[in-house]
Amino acid sequence: MPFIHERAGWPALEWDLPTLAERLADVRHRQGRLFGRMEGIGFPLRSETLLQTLTADVITSSEIEGEILDRAQVRSSIARRLGIDEGGLQPVDRNVEGMVEMMLDATQRFAEPLAEERLCGWHAVLFPTGFSGMRRIRVGGWRPEDSGPMQVVSGPIGRERVHFVAPAPSRVPSEMGSFLDWFESGAAPRDPVLRAGLAHLRFVTIHPFEDGNGRIARAITDLALARSDGSSQRYYSMSAQVCRERKGYYEILESTQRGTPDVTPWLDWFLRCLGRAIEGAEATLASVLDVSRFWDEHPRETLNERQRIVIQRLLGPWTGKLTTSKWAKLAKCSQDTALRDISELIARGILRREASGGRSTSYALVGRAASPSPERDDP
Structure with missing residues (x-):
């Protein structure tokens, strides 16, 4: 044919x-x-x-x-x-x-x-x-x-x-x-x-x-x-x-x-x-x-630059788990600094620890479901 x-x-x-x-x-x-x-x-x-x-x-x-x-x-x-x-x-x-x-x-x-x-x-x-x-x-x-x-x-x-x-x-x-x-x-x-x-x-x-x-x-x-x-x-x-x-x-x-x-x-x-x-x-x-509502509730001015960068990524099409090492990579900082940033956001009710546990503690935005962990992980 x-x-x-x-x-x-x-x-x-x-x-x-x-x-x-x-x-x-x-x-x-x-x-x-x-x-x-x-x-x-x-x-x-x-x-x-x-x-x-x-x-x-x-x-x-x-x-x-x-x-x-x-x-x-x-x-x-x-x-x-x-x-x-x-x-x-x-x-x-x-x-x-x-x-x-x-x-x-x-x-x-x-x-x-x-x-x-x-x-x-x-x-x-x-x-x-x-x-x-x-x-x-x-x-x-x-x-x-x-x-x-x-x-x-x-x-x-x-x-x-x-x-x-x-x-x-x-x-x-x-x-x-x-x-x-x-x-x-x-x-x-x-x-x-x-x-x-x-x-x-x-x-x-x-x-x-x-x-x-x-x-x-x-x-x-x-x-x-x-x-x-x-x-x-x-x-x-x-x-x-x-x-x-x-x-x-x-x-x-x-x-x-x-x-x-x-x-x-x-x-x-x-x-x-x-x-x-x-x-x-x-x-x-x-x-x-949804992202706009988040920033209305949590103005960017109240966050440091590292926190703004990572949260912006989390608000986008993010897959996988957020860990301190991944935060450090995204924000180009040490893991100690990453942990301080994360701890501050947990205290303010913006981040939460995931319940899944495992070898490495992971975190997610409050009010958002955990993302699956596909073969190709972010970032």
Whole structure:
């Protein structure tokens, strides 16, 4: 069975708008309701929600590709670039800076045209050394002729699953020229949400670069969704939702690639996933409001710098147990100093000792449940 890009008429795609109309209307309603709610809260809370959303976007987009980025570095990089006041900014690795730079360019400059030079610039910041792992790749340019067939796979090394084979390198320049013309012209659907779903599918199908195509596809999706919202303020993360639903994502992607030009099932999945992403933004907002209430009850001015840094981490997406050694690492102090800081907060009713015991005493914020201890622990 031929892949979709091998069928006559490609890249012309078809979809049944009446089938999608109700779901599309629901997504547009959710977008409007979310932005309306965000307008009703103060600027500091909107900034924190934006910071959390963009941090999740960057981290999960990389996680889908098997790369785990340091959350604190990602948050620091975004805060610095957006001018958001954030205590305890950290040094940031090149791979984090590159991913943040691409995602912010896509979302903060969403109205600017998507062109070959811009996409190649994104690719260049993703691979500043010219290597993908141990392999040298062409950076800032389409796949070279000698790169061979490009298989789109998922799964761990040794157990990869091939979902489809992308067009030959010789086709990439013309395919990308057609894609970019379509994306910025009236040939694409007028509704920018449908355009986002189709753009993601078309770009992933072409797979124009030797590596980084998934991350760039999600940046293009975010750019298109920012256009649909008419705002650079990102309060929901499509990448985070795709990461949660990656099995379903790869299944619908594979069936679409092996199917007909009718991509209604793909767009239906995309709209459902997007709806759940917007719904998930409510959880982010609830978390931000919860943090705001905490700082109202415990003003930052009454804490020393070390205490502020660690408590800020505990109020975020923290996993694992807080011990004196972990406090010392986060606050860059001795364990004796860490213990004094912790003891003071226990006396003030801000921290409590965990009941679990064990070899090392651990602590948690009062009024918050203990976090599980996963294989990959914080910090």
